[in-house]
Amino acid sequence: MTLTELKYIVAVARERHFGRAAEACFVSQPTLSVAIRKLEDELGVTLFERGGNEIGVTPIGMRVVEQAQRVLEESANLREIARQGNDPLEGPLRVGVIHTVGPYLLPRLVPEQIRMTPQMPLLLQENMTQRLLELLRQGEIDCAIVALPLPEVGLTVRPLYDEPFVVSVPSQHPLAQKEQIDAAELKNETMLLLGTGHCFRDQVLGVCPELARFSAASEGIQRTFEGSSLETIRHMVAAGIGVTVLPASAIATNSAESQYLTYVPFSRPIPDRRIVLAWRKSFPRINAIDALTQAIRACGLPGVQYLDDDGNPVGKG
Numbered sequence: 514m515t516l517t518e519l520k521y522i523v524a525v526a527r528e529r530h531f532g533r534a535a536e537a538c539f540v541s542q543p544t545l546s547v548a549i550r551k552l553e554d555e556l557g558v559t560l561f562e563r564g565g566n567e568i569g570v571t572p573i574g575m576r577v578v579e580q581a582q583r584v585l586e587e588s589a590n591l592r593e594i595a596r597q598g599n600d601p602l603e604g605p606l607r608v609g610v611i612h613t614v615g616p617y618l619l620p621r622l623v624p625e626q627i628r629m630t631p632q633m634p635l636l637l638q639e640n641m642t643q644r645l646l647e648l649l650r651q652g653e654i655d656c657a658i659v660a661l662p663l664p665e666v667g668l669t670v671r672p673l674y675d676e677p678f679v680v681s682v683p684s685q686h687p688l689a690q691k692e693q694i695d696a697a698e699l700k701n702e703t704m705l706l707l708g709t710g711h712c713f714r715d716q717v718l719g720v721c722p723e724l725a726r727f728s729a730a731s732e733g734i735q736r737t738f739e740g741s742s743l744e745t746i747r748h749m750v751a752a753g754i755g756v757t758v759l760p761a762s763a764i765a766t767n768s769a770e771s772q773y774l775t776y777v778p779f780s781r782p783i784p785d786r787r788i789v790l791a792w793r794k795s796f797p798r799i800n801a802i803d804a805l806t807q808a809i810r811a812c813g814l815p816g817v818q819y820l821d822d823d824g825n826p827v828g829k830g
Contacts, residue, residue, distance in 0.1 A: 518552045519581040526578040589652025601800040607636045609645035609657035613713040617762040621812035656792035668791045672824045674817040677785040680777045682756045689775035703755030705746045708739045720784040761816030
C-alpha cells in the first residue's frame with residue numbers, strides 16, 4: 514500500500530470516473546486502474562462498483578476512502594513539521610492561486626512577502642479551483658487563494674477581500690459613454706468569456722444569465738467567444754471584438770492598450786466576488802498562514818475591499 518495508491522482511490526471516489534481521476538492525478542488511466550486493482554487485491558475488498566457511465570463506491574470502499582484522505586492529510590503534516598523545524602515561518606509555503614487572481618495579486622504579493630518574511634519563500638502554482646482543491650486534499654499545496662463559493666468541506670476558510678465586477682468595452686463602443694451599466698444591457702452584445710472550468714466564468718454567467726441560455730433562436734446575447742485568460746480577453750476587447758466583465762483588480766491602468774479600453778461600473782446592486790484563503794484544518798503552520806494573510810492585506814490591491822478574519826471591511830486597496 515502506497516500514498517500514491519491512496520491518492521488514486523480518493524480521486525476516483527470524488528470524480529466517479531477513472532478517466533477524469535487519472536487526468537486529475539496526471540497519470541494514464543491504465544496506470545491508475547492497475548494501481549487501484551492492486552490495492553483492492555491487497556486489502557481483499559472491492560472499493561468501486563464498475564460498470565456504466567459512473568463509478569460507484571462500495572460501503573467498505575467509502576470507509577477506506579475516508580481513512581485514505583486522513584492518511585494523506587497526516588502525511589502532509591509530517592512533511593510540514595519536519596520542514597519548519599523550530600520556526601513555523603522557516604521554509605517554503607506552497608500556495609495555489611486561481612488564474613483570475615494570480616496575474617494581479619502576485620506581482621504585489623511576492624515583494625511584500627519577501628519584505629515581511631524572507632525566510633518563507635512562496636512556491637506558487639496557478640490553476641483552476643477544482644484542481645487546487647485536489648492538490649490541497651493530496652497535501653501537494655499548503656493553501657489556496659480562491660473565490661467563493663467552494664464546493665468543499667474539511668477546509669478552514671479566511672476572507673481576504675471583496676472585489677466588484679466592471680464592464681470592459683472598446684473606447685469607441687456606445688456603452689463607453691455610460692456612467693453605469695445594467696447587466697441586462699449586455700444581453701445584445703458580443704460577450705467574451707473564459708472557458709468552461711473557470712469559476713469566474715460561472716460568476717459572470719450568474720450576473721448575466723442570458724449568456725447561459727443563449728441559442729440561435731433566442732433574443733439573448735448575439736454571440737459569445739471564449740478566451741484562455743482574462744489578459745487574452747482584454748486584448749480582444751481592445752481590438753474591438755466585443756465586451757467583457759472583469760474583476761476590479763484586472764483593470765489595466767498603464768498598459769499600452771489602455772487607451773483603447775473603457776471600464777464602466779455596474780449599476781447597483783453591484784456584482785462582486787469574495788476572495789478567500791483556504792487550507793486544511795489539520796495544517797500545522799498556522800503562523801505561516803497568518804503571515805501570508807498579512808502580506809496579502811498589505812498589498813494595496815486597487816479596487817478591492819479588504820476584510821478582517823470575520824469578514825468585516827478594514828479599508829480599501
